Amino acid sequence: MHTGRRYTPLEFFKWTMRDTLWLLLISIVPTVLFAAGCEFVALPWQPVAVLGTALAFIVGFKNNASYGRIWEARQIYGAIINDSRSFGYTLRDALGEQHTETTRKLFYRHFAWLTALRFQLREPRSWENMQRTSNLEFLKGRYHVAEWETKLEDELRKYLSEEELNYILSKKNKATQLTALQSETLATLRKDGIINDFQWKELQDGIIKFTDDQGKAERIKNFPYPRNFASVTTYLMFLFIILLPFGLLREYSKLGEDTFLEGYSIWLNIPFSVLVSWAFHVLDSVGESSVNPFEGSANDIPITQISRTIEIDLRDMLNETDLPEPITPKNNIVL
DSSP, X not given: OBOSSSOOHHHHHHHHHHHHHHHHHHHHHHHHHHHTTOGGGOOXXXXXXXXXXXXXXXHHHXXXXXXXXXXXXXXXXXXXXXXXXXXXXXXHHHHOGGGHHHHHHHHHHHHHHHHHHHHHHTSOOTTOSTTSHHHHHHHTTTOOOHHHHSOHHHHHTTTSOHHHHHHHHTSSSHHHHHHHHHHHHHHHHHHTTSSOHHHHHHHHXXXXXXXXXXXXXXXXXXXXXXXXXXXXXXXXXXXXXXHHHHHTHHHHHHHTTXXXXXXXXXXXXHHHHHHHHHHHHHHHHHHXXXXXXXXXXXXXXXXXXHHHHHHHHHHHXXXXXXXXXXXXXXXXXXX
């Protein structure tokens, strides 16, 4: 997540530099051919304008859908914050001071659940964009993705006993099995009379909310923006970028008639074609960079920071003093 007022022009330039060079080359070729006398390469501008109009609609639709996905993801993790705090003080007060160690065990297991979930959400998918050269270059030196630099086993060892750690590591969906362990422990506490039926129901409802939150996050992670819409956008964008400089050739060649630009105005086709193509391409790229809100990009939901915030709050409920440091933005980016 970017925490500054805006991306700087330099950041945008570096992020799009490779694509901009391609746009420049695509604009130069037809302009040079036309200036060299190959006027047959010029196309009428009307079909290109119609294509651009259609592209504007579909890019707007895609960006709206992308914003919806990232906003839903933020709401999910907002719910995890609230549900975690509610579960924490309800559990602490239900068990009381005489069962502080049990409370701590359940709290730390919840931290393990947060950890396992964020590691699962950071796993790459074939349709995600973080392996694109422009995104990898933007990442270098600006921010880091904690889940790519540490091992899940090492992180879980901070919160689980060796026996539980080995059990969880043997499972496929580790976050789900950690929730199942929580439910099992609550059932044992109820059976032993440590909590009553009403307290068990309240705590079990909290477990169910975590399961619901996890499922919603997994839905966004594992279901991409529909490939049919994404493919249409890509193909139309490619056609528009290729055809645009051909469609503007005659217009710019006429622009300088009877002025000091006569014979030279055709070269204006290059910068203006690049500018229009760049605007469409960047709008599409912005939407594409937000459509997968857990992939590790600079526009992701800050699930690592949120998980750390929850851990600090719950450990503070246990009156612990050696609390972990909050995760702060680096170069205005925090994950």
